[in-house]
Amino acid sequence: MEANLHSYPALPIVRYGVSEVIESTHPSFNKGDLVWGITSWEEYSLIKSPRNLIENKEMDIGFLLIPGSFYRIQDTDVPLSYYTGILAYAGFYEICSPKEGETVFISAAAGAVGQIVGQFAKLMGCYVVGSAGSKDKVSIFDLLKNKLGFDDAFNYKEEHDFNSALKRIGLYLYRIRYFPSGIDIYFENVGGKMLDAVLLNMRFNGRISVCGMISQYGNDNVEGVKNLFSLAAKQICMKGFANRFYYHLYPKYLEMVLPLIREGKITYIEDIAEGLENGPRALGELFAGRNIGKKIVTVSP
Amino acid sequence: MEANLHSYPALPIVRYGVSEVIESTHPSFNKGDLVWGITSWEEYSLIKSPRNLIENKEMDIGFLLIPGSFYRIQDTDVPLSYYTGILAYAGFYEICSPKEGETVFISAAAGAVGQIVGQFAKLMGCYVVGSAGSKDKVSIFDLLKNKLGFDDAFNYKEEHDFNSALKRIGLYLYRIRYFPSGIDIYFENVGGKMLDAVLLNMRFNGRISVCGMISQYGNDNVEGVKNLFSLAAKQICMKGFANRFYYHLYPKYLEMVLPLIREGKITYIEDIAEGLENGPRALGELFAGRNIGKKIVTVSP
Numbered sequence: 001m002e003a004n005l006h007s008y009p010a011l012p013i014v015r016y017g018v019s020e021v022i023e024s025t026h027p028s029f030n031k032g033d034l035v036w037g038i039t040s041w042e043e044y045s046l047i048k049s050p051r052n053l054i055e056n057k058e059m060d061i062g063f064l065l066i067p068g069s070f071y072r073i074q075d076t077d078v079p080l081s082y083y084t085g086i087l088a089y090a091g092f093y094e095i096c097s098p099k100e101g102e103t104v105f106i107s108a109a110a111g112a113v114g115q116i117v118g119q120f121a122k123l124m125g126c127y128v129v130g131s132a133g134s135k136d137k138v139s140i141f142d143l144l145k146n147k148l149g150f151d152d153a154f155n156y157k158e159e160h161d162f163n164s165a166l167k168r169i170g171l172y173l174y175r176i177r178y179f180p181s182g183i184d185i186y187f188e189n190v191g192g193k194m195l196d197a198v199l200l201n202m203r204f205n206g207r208i209s210v211c212g213m214i215s216q217y218g219n220d221n222v223e224g225v226k227n228l229f230s231l232a233a234k235q236i237c238m239k240g241f242a243n244r245f246y247y248h249l250y251p252k253y254l255e256m257v258l259p260l261i262r263e264g265k266i267t268y269i270e271d272i273a274e275g276l277e278n279g280p281r282a283l284g285e286l287f288a289g290r291n292i293g294k295k296i297v298t299v300s301p
Numbered sequence: 302m303e304a305n306l307h308s309y310p311a312l313p314i315v316r317y318g319v320s321e322v323i324e325s326t327h328p329s330f331n332k333g334d335l336v337w338g339i340t341s342w343e344e345y346s347l348i349k350s351p352r353n354l355i356e357n358k359e360m361d362i363g364f365l366l367i368p369g370s371f372y373r374i375q376d377t378d379v380p381l382s383y384y385t386g387i388l389a390y391a392g393f394y395e396i397c398s399p400k401e402g403e404t405v406f407i408s409a410a411a412g413a414v415g416q417i418v419g420q421f422a423k424l425m426g427c428y429v430v431g432s433a434g435s436k437d438k439v440s441i442f443d444l445l446k447n448k449l450g451f452d453d454a455f456n457y458k459e460e461h462d463f464n465s466a467l468k469r470i471g472l473y474l475y476r477i478r479y480f481p482s483g484i485d486i487y488f489e490n491v492g493g494k495m496l497d498a499v500l501l502n503m504r505f506n507g508r509i510s511v512c513g514m515i516s517q518y519g520n521d522n523v524e525g526v527k528n529l530f531s532l533a534a535k536q537i538c539m540k541g542f543a544n545r546f547y548y549h550l551y552p553k554y555l556e557m558v559l560p561l562i563r564e565g566k567i568t569y570i571e572d573i574a575e576g577l578e579n580g581p582r583a584l585g586e587l588f589a590g591r592n593i594g595k596k597i598v599t600v601s602p
Contacts, residue, residue, distance in 0.1 A: 191529065210532045224525010228492065231511040231541030238539045240532030 018073065019045070028052035029072065037070035041279055071250060078261045082268060087211060088116035089253040090246035095209040095239045096185045100125035103179055105166065105198065107131050108189035109153065110143055110269070113211055117187045119266050122149050126185070129178055131165075131194070133157045148267060152178060162197035187211060188238075192223040199227035202236050210240040273297045319374070320346070329353035330373065338371035342580055344600050372551060379562045383569060388512060389417035390554040391547035396510040396540050397486045401426035404480055406467065406499065408432050409490035410454065411444055411570070413595035414512050418488045419451050420567050427486070430479055432466075432495070434458045448568060453479060463498030488512060489539075493524040500528035503537050511541040574598045 021033040022044075029035065029050055039045055051069045091113065092098060104121040106114045109130025121128045129152045130144045144153035159165040166183070170176040182203035188195060191213025202208070231238060260266040273282035279297045322334040323345070330336065330351055340346055352370045392414065393399060405422040407415045410431025422429045430453045431445045445454035460466040469479040483504035489496060492514025503509070532539060561567040572595060574583035580598045 195529070210529070212533060213530045222527040224527045225529055226523040226525045228496070228511070228526055229514045231539060232513060232543060233541065235541050235543055237541075238532060240534065240536050240538075242533060242536055 019070075024050075026050050029070070034073040034076060035070035036073055038068070041276065043276055071247070075254070075258055078258060082257060082261060085113075085116050085257060085268075086246055086250060086253050087241075088113045088120065089257065090249055091187065091209045091211050091241055092117045092120050094246065094249070095241055096187070096207045098124050098126060098185055102126050102184035103182065103203075104128045104185045104187065105130075105179065105183045106187040106189070107156075107194050107198075108212075109150065110134075110140065111189060114187065114189055115144075115148055115269055116266070118144065118150050119148055121185070122151075123260070123265065127151050127177075129153060131156045143269060147269065152176065154178075156194065162194055163200055166197055166201045182206070185209070188213065192225070195225050196223075196227050199225070199230040199236075202230060202234055204234050206234060206236045208236060208238040210238060270296050320371075325351075327351050330371070335374040335377060336371035337374055339369070342577065344577055372548070376555070376559055379559060383558060383562060386414075386417050386558060386569075387547055387551060387554050388542075389414045389421065390558065391550055392488065392510045392512050392542055393418045393421050395547065395550070396542055397488070397508045399425050399427060399486055403427050403485035404483065404504075405429045405486045405488065406431070406480065406484045407488040407490070408457075408495050408499075409513075410451065411435075411441065412490060415488065415490055416445075416449055416570055416595070417567070419445065419449055422486075423450050423452075424561070424566065428452050428478075430454060432457045444570060448570065453477065455479075457495065463495055464501055467498055467502045483507070486510070489514065493526070496526050497524075497528045500526070500531040500537075503531060503535055505535050507535060507537045509537060509539040511539060570595065572596050576600070 017039045018034060018036050019039050021029045021031055021035060024030060024033075029052070047068045047070075049068055052072060096104075098104070098121060104118075104126045106118050106121075106128065107130075108114045109118055110132040114130060114132075118128050118130050128150045130150050131154050132140050132144065133156050134140045140153050140155050144150040154165055154168075156162065156165075166179050168176055168178040169180045179201055183198060183201050184203050184206055186198045186202065186206070186208045188198075188208055188210045189212045195208075195213075198208070230236060257266065261268075273279065273296070276297065282297050318340045319335060319337050320340050322330045322332055322336060325331060325334075330353070348369045348371075350369060353373060397405075399405070399422060403425075405419075405427045407419050407422075407429065408431075409415045410419055411433040415431060415433075419429050419431050429451045431451050432455050433441050433445065434457050435441045441454050441456050445451040455466055455469075457463065457466075467480050467484070469477055470481045471477040480502055484499060484502050485504050485507055487499045487503065487507070487509045489499075489509055489511045490513045496514075499509070531537060558567065562569075574580070574597070577598065577600050583596055583598050
């Protein structure tokens with residue numbers, strides 16, 4: 001059983017992407033179907049033994065890591081990159097158990113996962129602040145506050161002391177607040193010094209969802225995290241997750257997210273690089289933190 | 302309402318101890334009662350407003366941290382230091398969700414909490430290895446393997462590479478194994494380099510219970526933990542806890558542990574310093590890792 005796919009990879013590190021089936025002898029996949037899963041960095045992929053993730057109930061790790069496991073996309077009236085948003089959904093709802101009124105901090109908040117988590121948290125009635133890095137302060141504010149509805153945002157590159165940045169207060173005229181009485185939920189995307197500062201500012205029974213630690217990838221001189229004792233002192237739960245463990249939530253995720261997208265209650269900012277030849281540069285920009293929004297490489301529009 | 306207590310503090314850092322009521326005008330406490338809770342480093346304590354932890358259902362943090370909150374001991378036919386074992390119970394059963402056959406590693410395994418966790422894990426049918434530090438290798442082996450029934454034990458002071466120590470294999474004649482296929486549960490008492498090595502050796506869906514990080518207390522030059530990305534990659538849950546959040550489990554804990562103690566299925570090794578005047582030295586020995594068993598200071602036998 002084979003399926004020929006025309007692929008447009010997204011989220012380069014794990015090579016997840018949306019592809020179109022251009023030829024198939026497999027009963028679960030038909031010509032013209034759009035599928036989501038692990039693809040290679042190539043224009044056309046020959047998948048010798050494709051697997052349908054939803055039909056196949058055995059969700060073991062080894063199996064899910066194999067390229068060729070696909071989820072067949074049924075709703076095509078919404079932007080296709082939403083189909084990769086399961087990471088935000090699982091990381092926020094399943095790991096953080098958010099409650100109305102809680103304080104939420106998101107690092108790399110303009111990225112693929114952070115921007116969606118922030119919007120989920122606002123819909124939940126949380127106070128949400130995101131950090132991101134950009135050359136100009138204005139674009140971060142504009143994106144996170146005005147476009148995505150975060151309560152506040154800061155550019156970590158302009159802060160020399162993350163601890164005081166997180167504690168920031170001030171109110172009245174230029175209403176600022178952040179976390180003078182602590183953070184309930186931290187959505188971790190960066191690691192290193194930011195995590196250390198966050199640990200000092202977490203509240204009792206806080207939850208940290210470890211989605212990634214991009215500051216630490218490919219860094220020979222990894223910054224050690226020194227404030228882990230806060231975990232015991234404040235009874236914090238810090239849990240890592242990878243989307244491959246949450247495929248079973250896919251139908252639940254789509255049921256929640258599709259109406260929100262259609263009603264315009266969730267916006268998705270994409271940073272698109274066109275053409276496979278721009279893939280390596282796009283990946284470099286992602287690691288340098290130069291993307292504003294979800295970094296996508298399109299092979300074909 | 303007042304209660305005069307004759308106190309014998311145990312577990313010096315948090316000053317938890319067992320005391321005898323020598324005079325009381327409070328309805329919940331009578332002369333001769335033995336109570337467990339936070340006491341001062343003194344022979345006699347005057348508690349102006351004692352609270353009965355079990356009768357009082359509001360278990361908020363501020364309240365539980367106030368010295369003067371006591372649990373009244375009802376069973377006095379077993380060694381009194383068992384009453385401080387709630388930390389082992391909560392940390393192991395509530396945080397680690399252990400399952401039969403899982404692999405368990407415990408640092409500071411000869412300490413107050415570690416020794417009890419190890420025995421709970423053996424009763425559960427887990428493979429259990431503990432590390433501890435002592436001048437002579439023999440005493441650790443004797444204590445953890447022969448007296449407490451651990452599967453294996455090592456002296457961390459004799460290991461220059463914790464990563465390979467944890468992976469250790471060998472079998473046959475001198476049957477050694479440890480964790481060639483990884484650790485399911487790590488009961489964390491030390492922090493620093495040991496935690497970093499453990500993170501590299503955790504299995505998918507592993508659980509780390511952060512009870513303490515004694516290597517990091519009073520250490521100006523805290524060792525940063527560098528391998529936290531393992532949390533995401535292996536979907537590990539690392540959760541801190543403090544006994545003050547688990548007082549409500551006290552009746553459940555005693556119901557389980559008292560029969561085990563009476564049947565001799567759980568042994569408790571104590572390292573007793575007699576007399577309040579030896580308290581500071583005992584505390585120093587605890588931090589230097591020189592205690593074998595639970596460090597206790599008795600004010601009065």
